[in-house]
Every structure is written in C-alpha cells, then in structure tokens.
Amino acid sequence: MIRRTTISAALAGLVTALALSSGTVYAAMAAPDTASEAHAHAHGHFKHGRHGDFEKQLEKLHAQLKLNSQQEALWKTAVDTMHANREQMRAQHKANKAQMKAAMQQPILDLAAMHAAREQQAQQARQLHEQTTQAWLNVYNALDDQQKTMVSTALKTRWQKMAQHRAEMREHQEHDEAASMPAAQ
Template sequence: MNWKISPRHALFALLLSFGASGPLLAAPPDCCPPGGVFELRAGHVLRELSRLHDELKLNPQQEALWQEASRFSREGMDAVRTQMRGQRAAALSMLSQPNADLRAIAAQMDEAREAGRKQREANRERWLQVYDSLDAVQKEKARLFVKSRIERMEGGGRFDRPRR
C-alpha cells in the first residue's frame, strides 16, 4: 500500500523528534543499558537535534526560544519517566492485593495517559514557537530534517500502518 505523508504527519514527526512520549518508557529489555530503550532513543534524538541546532545558526531570540523548549522537553522527559515508574509500581502493588479492582487501575492509567497527552501538547507548542521564529532558510532546513526522520521511519514507524 502506498502512503502519502501529509503536512500534519510531518509536523507530528518533527514534534516527536523534539520531545519524548510515554510509550517509549516501556520496561527496558535485558539487552539495553540501565536507562532502557527510552534513554537510547532520547539520546539519539538529542544528538540529531544538536546537529540541526548547529545548522540553523540561530539569532539570540531564536536561541532563547530553543533553549527554553529544550529545557521544557528535558524536564518533561524526566517527569514522564518518573510518572511511568510510579504508575507501574502502583499498578503492581494494587495487583498484588487479592480482589484487585482492575477498573480502578485502568482509570489511573487513563489519567496518566491524559496527563502525558497534555504534556506532549505543551511541549509541541514550545517547539512550534521556535519554528515560528525561524526565517525561510531555517524553516527549509527544519523541513528537510523532518523529512529525513520520516523517511527513516519507513518499515517500522507509525506512518506505514493503516488507520483503524
């Protein structure tokens, strides 16, 4: 099946490039370092962003926005990581009890998912402010960055799966 990437998907990929999302915090497999898959992916994204940052040659106002968005992203990643660990521990604790209420556990998971969604939206807005401050040449570099990230997602990313 041939899928076309809409501007909306490209923007979504850019925003994923700039931040982290909760599903990356799944329990790490034995083959990974202590930080798990999340740390591997976050480190890779941060290295790529560093290269993009160097290419953009930001002015002082843009640099301030970039640093604020970066700080917000890092703090968000730390908060999500802590939240997911706490949620996992709480769910295991509740499930260890006889007659555990699965509806209550599911409700807590839903609340955490909603909080994560709000965090991702706030993160996206920070990076969109950075994008809005770029000139045409810089926006083109950002577009090419997003395009290359989407192209690498082929075969294993979210955009090659049919919607349900």
C-alpha cells in the same frame, strides 16, 4: 490506542525533525512504546542510547540553524521543556510500575479505580506532550523561510527513515511469525 500512538509518533517525528535538520519527537517527546522498544532492544535495533543520539542530532541541527537571540531563547525553552517533561514521564512510568506491583498483591482488583488512574495518567501525558510540542512549534514559528526549509528537509528525511524502519520491523516480525509456526504436515 492507535490514535494516541500515531499522534505520539507524529509529535516525536516533529521534535526529531527539529533536531535532525531541524530533525524526534521524541519522538523523544513521545511516551515510549515499551512493547516496540522491547522488541527493538531484543533484536539489537537500539545499540546506542535513544536519547543520546537524539541529543546529538538536536545539537547538530541547532548549529546549522544559526539562530538569532530571540530564536535562541525559544530554543532553550523548548529544550528545557523537553527535558523536564521527559523526566516527568519517566517518573510517571515508575509510579505506574509501582501501582501495578501493588495491584498484583490485591486478591480482588478494583478495575474501575485502575481505569480511572490510567485515564488520569494518560491525560497528564497528553498535557506534557502538548507542552513540549507547543515549545517546539514556538521555535519553528520564529524561524525564517531558509531555516524552515532546513527543518522541513530534516522532517522529510526522518519520515523516510521511519517508514523504512517500520517496513524492516514488519518484515522482521513476519519472519519471526513464520519461523514460529509449526511446519505443515
């Protein structure tokens, strides 16, 4: 699970970086980590639409890169792939919730079948992530050195912001844990 989350975060960072300066993956590409998103929403970290901000950053980067016609075609393919795969992930998430709700109604759970279904869903998610990643890598590989430098700068900036955000979240979590502990008597 940690490896998948790390890979998803890395892919999300790549796509985000392509969008920012070339700035997330999604992280926009990555399947949402619902636990961390729920925590972030509960603490007001996502005041604006996650994907809406990403789309704005992507458009900004797109304008900065000044793509030629070949690069533009690859960009459009990457954006279309990203959007289509995000919708498939949403549909998959909705189906997962329905399956869980149905399982809750069963007197005896079939854990082997639930595991097999989860593995199949994880494989489909990996395929969608890989499609999206490959589409963005095709864009990146078609860029000239100046454009790649812009993307690289954006990625590094994004990584720094992500590291800062993780540190803030860790600090917030430690504060929450300390506040929830009973006072020593």
